[in-house]
Amino acid sequence: MDDRPFPALLNQVTIAIIMSGFVLLLGLWPIYPVGSQITNFRISAVVISLLLSFFLGIIVYILTRTGEAVLVQRGVMKGHKEVFEEILRDPEKLSEESTKVFYSILESQYDTERENVKDNLADFYNLVLSTVLQSQYGLSQTLLGIYILSRGVLLVFPALIVIYAIFPTQYPSSTLSALCLGLLIVFFFGYQRFQKYYVQLLITDFVVTGNALADQ
Secondary structure, three states: OOOOOOOHHHHHHHHHHHHHHHHHHHHHHHHOOHHHOOOOOOHHHHHHHHHHHHHHHHHHHHHHHHHHHHHHHOOOOOOHHHHHHHHHHOOOOOOHHHHHHHHHHHHHHHOOOHHHHHHOHHHHHHHHHHHHHOOOOOHHHHHHHHHHHHHHHHHHHHHHHHHHHHOOOOOOHHHHHHHHHHHHHHHHHHHHHHHHHHHHHHHHHHHHHHHHHHHO
C-alpha cells in the first residue's frame, strides 16, 4: 500500500474554491425575498449550499485563473514561477544558507549542475512543487489556498457591488456595497502578499522534504 499522504494542494485548493463560491452565494442572499429565508436547519439545505458553493467556486476559479494568466503573459504582474526566480536570485529575500541547501538538493536529486539549475529556475519550479505535494510538509500549500481564495473574492466583491446596484435588496444597497468594498481592499492587499509568502515557504518545504528523503 502507498503510504504517501493525500496531496495537500488538492485539499486546500478545494476548500478555497468552496469558500469563494460560498462568499458569492452568501453575498447573493440579500437579494432574495424575505419570505424565502430558511428558518429551519435542514441537512438537505446544507448539502445544496455546499454543492452550489463548489459550482460557483469553480466558475470563479476558472475566470480568475484565466485572467491572472493573461496578466502574467502581458507582463502586468508576476506569476509563481517569476516570483520563484526572483526570490532565489535575491539574497535579501532568502538567506544565503537556505539558497545553498536548496541548490544542493536539486543538484543531488536530478543529477545536474548548479549553473543549469540557475539558468532554468522556471522549469525547476514544477519539479519543486511536485516534490512538496508528495510530502507531509504542506504549510506552503495552506498559504496557496489562502492566495487562491483572495484572488477569487477580487472578482466576487465587485460583482456583488454591481448586483446590489441593479437588483433590490433586503438591506440598504449602500451599506452592502461599502462592506464589499472594504473587504475587497483587505483581500487585495492579502492577494499581493500571500504569493510571495507562499513561494518562500514552498522553497523551505522543499528543503525540509529533501533533507528528510536524504535521511531515509
